Amino acid sequence: MAILTVLGLIIFIAESAVPRPLPWAKPGLSNIATVLAIILYNTRCSVLVVILRVTIAAFIFGTLANPAFLLSLAAGVAAALVMGFAYLRLRRIFSIIGISVIGAVIHNVTQLVCADILLVHNSHLFYLLPWMILPALASGVIVGIITVSIVSLLQKTLLIVSNVVN
Amino acid sequence: MRSRMKIPACVTAADLCLIGFLFLFSIALLTMTTIHRRPGTGASIETDGRRIALLDLSKNQVITIRGYLGNMDIQVQDGKIRVSSSPCKQKICQHSGYRSKAGDIIVCVPNKIVIRIISRNDKTLDLITG
Numbered sequence: 538m539a540i541l542t543v544l545g546l547i548i549f550i551a552e553s554a555v556p557r558p559l560p561w562a563k564p565g566l567s568n569i570a571t572v573l574a575i576i577l578y579n580t581r582c583s584v585l586v587v588i589l590r591v592t593i594a595a596f597i598f599g600t601l602a603n604p605a606f607l608l609s610l611a612a613g614v615a616a617a618l619v620m621g622f623a624y625l626r627l628r629r630i631f632s633i634i635g636i637s638v639i640g641a642v643i644h645n646v647t648q649l650v651c652a653d654i655l656l657v658h659n660s661h662l663f664y665l666l667p668w669m670i671l672p673a674l675a676s677g678v679i680v681g682i683i684t685v686s687i688v689s690l691l692q693k694t695l696l697i698v699s700n701v702v703n
Numbered sequence: 704m705r706s707r708m709k710i711p712a713c714v715t716a717a718d719l720c721l722i723g724f725l726f727l728f729s730i731a732l733l734t735m736t737t738i739h740r741r742p743g744t745g746a747s748i749e750t751d752g753r754r755i756a757l758l759d760l761s762k763n764q765v766i767t768i769r770g771y772l773g774n775m776d777i778q779v780q781d782g783k784i785r786v787s788s789s790p791c792k793q794k795i796c797q798h799s800g801y802r803s804k805a806g807d808i809i810v811c812v813p814n815k816i817v818i819r820i821i822s823r824n825d826k827t828l829d830l831i832t833g
Contacts, residue, residue, distance in 0.1 A: 576710070604813060624710065632711040635718035642725060652812055664736050664808065667729035674722055674729075685712045 541577075545570030545590040550597070565641050565676040571617050572637050572684045580621025587613040611651050616644035633688065634681030641677030645669040736806060743805040743820035746784045748777065750815050760784060760803065760820075770814030777818065789814060 549567040567590060574583035591613050595606045620640040623631060631639070649669050748756040748768055756768065758779055765778045765787065773790035783801035789811055796811035805822035 630715060630717040631721070632713055632715045632718050634714050635721060636710075638718065638722055638725075664732075664806070667733040667736075670725055670729040674725055678722070689712060 541570045541574050541582075542586050542589045542593075544573075545586060546593055549590065549594050565644060565673070565680060566683070568616070568637065568640055568644070568676075568680045569683050569687070571613070572620065572633065572640065572680060573687065575617070575621055575624050575636070576633065576684070576688060580618065580625070583617045583621060584614055587617045608648050608651055612644045612647040615647040616640040619643045632681070633685050634678060637681030637684060638674060638677030641673040641680060642670055645673040741805045741822050742782065743803055743807065743822050745821050746777075746779070747819045747821055749817045749819065758784065768816060770811065770816045772814045775811065775814055775816060784818060784820070785809070786811065786818070 545567040548569060570590065571583050571587055574586045588610065591606070591609045592601075595601045595603070595609075617640070620636050620643075623636050623639050646666070646669060649665060744760055746758040746760055747754050748758065750770065756766065758764065758766070758777075760779055760782050763780050765776060768775050768777060770790070775786060775790065775796075776788040778785055778787040780801075783803040785801045786796040786799070786809060789796050791811055791813040793813075796809050796814075796816070799809045802809055802818075802820055805820055807820040809818040810816070
């Protein structure tokens with residue numbers, strides 16, 4: 538499980554070094570670690586991975602006292618919980634990619650909602666909703682595809698992961 | 704305890720439905736907020752949900768607002784408004800550039816400032832959705 542946390546951290550730090558065309562849309566590639574945690578272990582583990590990753594990243598970047606830290610935490614945990622639920626109950630309908638997309642969208646929408654309620658108190662922020670959902674869709678699909686690749690690789694080489702079907 | 708249910712690794716029909724739905728929903732929201740574009744006549748500067756300043760967009764001016772993090776300069780020029788300097792780290796508000804249409808907003812989350820463009824007809828409503 539520590540491996541996944543470190544993985545998520547490395548990915549996050551790497552993507553922070555790349556300049557972004559849309560400043561608020563972080564490529565959510567660190568969610569790969571979150572989704573992997575849900576598939577390989579369970580939801581509780583995934584939530585732990587998220588909390589650790591967000592906290593340590595905030596430590597490294599010096600943003601612990603930042604409102605953005607709480608925002609990332611809330612968004613990440615919400616996404617992990619919803620993904621875990623989807624994985625538990627809705628596995629038959631959605632694929633790994635679908636679950637990643639759900640997670641990404643929940644992540645971004647939670648950020649918007651929390652920023653609205655806690656920080657800015659302005660219900661006109663829903664104008665920004667499309668700008669949150671669309672990047673989340675793209676990010677979710679990419680995360681899903683990468684996760685699928687990793688999982689099938691694990692299946693073939695290490696012969697683990699019996700709960701994924703191609 | 705893990706159940707015996709398996710999760711598909713390939714995209715399912717439900718996935719596509721979900722993505723399609725979210726995509727269309729976002730596009731719909733986007734078009735709804737962009738076709739009602741009337742040029743704004745004033746800008747309401749708000750913090751914590753209450754208005755602290757109301758600017759007339761027809762008067763060129765530069766004002767300084769005290770936000771949560773510090774002072775922020777807001778400039779009105781030729782009927783448009785922008786944040787010319789801000790104490791926040793990421794400067795997303797500054798990079799939003801000039802705004803002039805009713806319903807537009809510029810937000811600085813760390814500084815807790817919202818700049819809303821409003822139009823003459825309604826003081827509190829700038830967009831009425833059907």
